[in-house]
Amino acid sequence: MAHFTTETILNQPSLFRRNFMNSINGIKTAALIGSIGYRGTTNLSVFNSVFHLGATPPYIGFIIRPLTVPRHTYHNIKANGHFTINHIGTDFLERAHQTSANYPENVSEFEPAGLTEEFSDLLKAPYVKEATIKIGLSFQEEVKIEANQTILIVGKVEEIFLPENLIAEDGFVDPEKANSVGVAGLDAYFDLSFKARLPYARAEKKPHQ
């Protein structure tokens, strides 16, 4: 059994520490966030920290790293007030990953990555045509985390596109049927395979095991 403390983590080489701390929380959704800059250039970036914040009204959050270098996604969302979240599918994983390369502000990641822009009437932000699940959001709030200056962006869901057959009768959306990949750390992708839906847990009942 390995045991790390804050100090032994900080004493690791920086690449090790980065990979270790990024992967230690396990699996997350791999998403492409689409936005448009104030000069009109579209932008697409991989994010793996997208999370549920509320259903009524529908809010979703994600984390942006400190603004020590230009963060196009952040500045675009502040400029236009809109962004999209597009699940990365197994069939365009490599193209999606390519958007994490460092392109200048006047280059849209869509073109070099070989992905296709798609627009709806509601939103000033590009969707990824190749994605099965597409969520359009308006900027709601930003919250700075004092500990390390990372920023939580809160978006209000304006619209969602997805194939009818992914939605169960009770509203559940199956990420395996959507061919969505999971990501661990910065670069490791995983397929999902359905295991179980467990019934609502009640205090009166003991688990089978």
Place this chain on the structure above:
Amino acid sequence: MAHFTTETILNQPSLFRRNFMNSINGIKTAALIGSIGYRGTTNLSVFNSVFHLGATPPYIGFIIRPLTVPRHTYHNIKANGHFTINHIGTDFLERAHQTSANYPENVSEFEPAGLTEEFSDLLKAPYVKEATIKIGLSFQEEVKIEANQTILIVGKVEEIFLPENLIAEDGFVDPEKANSVGVAGLDAYFDLSFKARLPYARAEKKPHQ
């Protein structure tokens, strides 16, 4: 193709809306958060919104719902300053899920769920012995999200326990080797199967596809 807007989402029955919005972001890590109340009762709860916030120093965040009812995990963390994050493994999934039942404050979820407490010298919070990856944290900061009064808890990593053989040379920790499950929505669990680690993306290079 189904198209939902804010309004059509809000017009769904509440159970549908809850399942839909909780699952629309796809896969997340299923974790048990362990804590101790001010009277000494241990607590264990399933959370699926644990995310990376930083590596240097190591910070992890998670979301707590609004304090409209007592949230034992929140009050315990504020009382003792410590909590643990334990990956839910495929081998104790049903027992872990059972902790989401509504037990009174003076009952520890460990006992009815059939899970085992484990303590380290560093932390005033219980680990789950059955978990393969265990992270001990101290309370660093809380941030209220104005939009809907959810709370982001920021923890500083104090220590991590995991088997040596899960850690790659470059620091990457493989969640499939750890038998960690992913969760979508509130109750759907998925196995992970490794697909690929993709190389650092460079602007000069085009993806293969």
